[in-house]
Amino acid sequence: MKKTHVPFRLNMVFFVVFVLFSILILRLGELQIVFGDDFKRELQRTADVTVNNPVPRGKMYDRNGNTIVDNSPLNAITYTKSQNVTQKEMLDTAGKLAKLITMDTSKIPIRDKKDFWITQHPKEAKAKITKKEWAQYNQKKLDDTEIYQLELDRVTDQELNSFSKEELTTLAIYRQFNSGFALTPQIVKNKNVTADEYAIVSENLENLPGVDTTTDWERKYDYGTTLKSILGDVTTSDQGIPKELLDKYIAQGYSRNDRVGKSYLELKYEDVLHGQKAKVKSVTDKSGKILSTETVSEGKRGDDLVLTIDMDLQQQVEKIIEEEMWSAKSKPNTGVMDRAFVVVMNPNTGEILSMAGKLIGKDKNGKTVMNDYASGTFTSSYNVGSAVKGATVLTGYQTGAIKPGSIQLDEPLKIKNTPIKKSWKTFGAINDLRALQVSSNVYMWKTVIAMAGGKYVPNGTLNMNTAKTFNTMRQSFAQFGLGARTGIDLPNEMSGFQGTENNLPGKLMDLAIGQYDTYTAMQLAQYVSTIANGGNRVQPHIVKEIREPVMDSNTLGPIIEEIEPKVLNRLDMKDAWIKRVQEGFRMVMQVGDGTATSTFRSAPYSPAGKTGTAQAFYDGSVKSLHGTEVWNLSLVSYAPSTNPEVAIAVVVPWAYSGNSGPGINNLIGRRVLDAYFDLKKKRQLTEDVTGTEQPTTQTSTNTTQNSQQTGQ
Incomplete structure (x- = not known):
């Protein structure tokens, strides 16, 4: 019988299949076990990268809901740098974009121009290195950095001036491309982007890798320069984070080119105003090319600040200061007066209703x-x-x-080896209330002499514990806020300057009448508020509330935080003593020959307060102007004298020279209080008619006073 070979052939087939499967299994095992981690890392390089994009800052409103600071939309052109983009690719894109937009090229640093010239002229740059220097380079006596520095040093002014306008525009754009992090949109241009530029760039985005068109923002101040120095400033996208704050903000998730507050409210409340950045996820391949993007979260505009400021009142106060200063400057002996300050405060809560200061200067054209x-x-x-x-x-x-009611003789004081010291007028026997009413210096001097354990004897010397009494006086004054920081929620507050000759009785006497240590207008407002409210030193504050933003709307959102009144300390004094001084302050403005009755007696709101005049310290010393002295004027006041609701402080440094001048402190103070109560009355009338409060403006009554004398 003939044998068949089919089983053998099948066995061969099975064997071959077995071998092939074995090889496949071995190869798969090798890929998974030996090269698995490598392939895993490759896959991870095709990763999801999440970046944070800035959002508009929070707005600021006044106490009545009027917008003070807003965000104005801007057309913007941005660039997002991919992870592995080359310098040549970026320059190529910048060159294309330079044909479509204009850029400010005036601020390009010389170093950047030199770098750009070397990039554009590599052969000419290398030719600037001598054969000897190349030999040193080959011998490793010079490195790449040193060779490049030699090239930079040898780029001539003529070569730098050879750039065309388009080349400079390319460089300006390239600098913006390079200023941000990878995958983070960087502003290329957001000022003066024309509609044509915006449109043509939008139409050519497919030929401009990384470039995009979007809407940016800038700060908008609805009241112009009103209160501008307090609102503060924000850095530009070019400036980014200030160097001194860079580490702090980078640790908090900021980018280097983020705009941040750099002064006053914008700086103080940066963490509130900055907002929550939008999160965008970019999917990239292993080369860093962006494959797709996805918005993870939209982000949220910064929280809004509601200020304690009444902008209607603020505008009126600023106008009053300006009018009274210009009026005073038209009178004799006011040559050095160049500034004035007013603080209007709720004495019970510390809310600042207005804080205004004006400084005479020159604009860029030399105009006053x-x-x-x-x-x-x-x-x-x-x-x-x-x-x-x-x-x-x-x-x-x-x-x-x-003690309350103590009587002392107001007389010229004749102290041995000292010029005669006296009040602006001799008053004879007076008590404490009368001393405040007419502003007796002698009463204060005799009080502080007794405080220091001394006794006045005509033509004798004063044996006083001066140094100890200085400490006692300053510690007591600090309870009112005089010579101590008030705690206002703004940066850079100063506490004033203390005189240093603390062993001289005459300087202690000067301290008692406000002519030795220096104080701010804010301290005066806190001081008079402490007296007005019965002894509580309340912390002044300019922020009233923090609220959630309402997107694309000027309406106020829900309250996040309401700033509550904060009592810093309580005067360690009897209520009866404080009421005694309150009565003295009332007499200053309403009774007989009080130093401010000519200005305030007719006021319908029952004011109380105290005037002040002091030798001026001008340019570091008592200034002599044409043989006469210069004086500071001040005023503290509150109203009504019972249950006060408003307190003010006025300071006019270097108001006049000579023996007399315009009583600008009282003129400003009366008009400011008039403005407050007139505005309140008009709003109440409007509310009665309409059922809603309608902020309005008004014209205040002007009063006059011819002069003040020392110590009043």
Whole structure:
């Protein structure tokens, strides 16, 4: 029988299949076990990268819901750098974009121009290196950095000036491309982007890898320069984060080119105003090319600030200061007066209703103008004179130097080896209330002499514990906020300057009448508020509420935080003593020959307060102007005298020279209080008619006063 070979052939087939499967299994095992981690890393390089995109800042409103600071939309052109993009690719894209838009090229640094010239002229740049230097390079005596520095040093001005306008535009764009992180949109241009530029770039995006068109924003100030110095500034996208704050903000998730607050409210409340960035996920391949993008979260505009400021009142106060300063400057002896400050405060809550400062200066054309200097209300300090005498009397009560009703003889003081010291007028026997009413210097001096354990004897010397009493006085004054930071929620507050000759009796006497240490207008407002409210030193604040933003709307969102009144300390004094000084302050403005009755007696809102005049410290010393002295004027006041609802402080440094001048402190103070109560009345009338409060403006009554004398 003939044998068949089919089983053998099948066996061969099975064997071959077995071998092939074995090889496949071995190969798969090798790929998974030996090269698995490598392939896993390759897959991970095709990753999801999430970046944060900036959002508009929070807005600012006044206490009545009027928008003060907003965000104005801007057409913008951006560039997002991919992870592995080359310099040549970026320059190529920048060159294409340069044909479509204009750029400001005036601020390109010389170093960047040199770098760009070397990039554009590599052969010419290398030719600037001598054969000897190349030999040193080959011998490793010079490295790449040193060779490149030699090339930079040898680029001539003529070569730098050879750039065409389009080349400079390309460089300006390239600089913007390079200023951001990979996968993070960077502003290329957001100022003066024309509609044509925006449209043509949008039409050519497919030929401009990384470039996009979008909407950006800039800060908009609805009230112009009003309160501008307090609102603060924000850095530009070019400036980014200030160097001194870079580490802090980078640790908080900021990008280098993020816009941040750099002064006052914008800086103080940066964490509130900055908002939550939008999160965008970019899917990239292993080369870094963006394959797709997806918005993870839309982000949220920064929270809004509601300020304690009443912008209607603020505008009126600023106008009053300007009008009274220009009016005063038209009178004799006012040559050095160049500034004035006003703080309007709720004495019970510490809410700042208005803080205004004006400074006369020159604009860029040399024209004399009045500039905003509201920050000076708490960053500059001056001798304020007799306005502080309420604190002196209360310190006298506290130390036992005097008692309520104590009578002292106001007479010229003849102290051995000292010029005669006297009040602006001799008043004879007076008590504490009369001393405040007419602003007796002698009463204050005799009080502080007794406080220091001394006794006045005509033509004798004063044996006093001066140094200890200086400490006692300053510690007591600090209870009112005089010579201490008020705690206002703004940066850079100063506490004032203390005189250093603390062993001289005459300087202690000067301190008692406000002519030694210096104080700010904000401190004066806190001081008079402490007296007005019965002894609570309340912390002043300019932010009233923090609210959630309402997107694409000017309406106020829900309250996140409401700033509650904060009492920093309570005067360690009897209520009866404080009421005694309150009565003295009322007499200053409403009774007989009080130093401010000519200005305030007719006021229907029952004001109380204290005036002040002090020798001015001008350019670091008492200034002599044509043989006469220069004076600071001040005023502290509150109203009504019972249950006060508003307190003010006025400071006018270097108001006049000579023996007399315009009483600009009282003129400003009366008009400011008039403005407050007139505005309140008109709003109440409007509310009664319409059922809603309608902020309005008004014209205040102007009053006049011819002069003030030292110590008033």
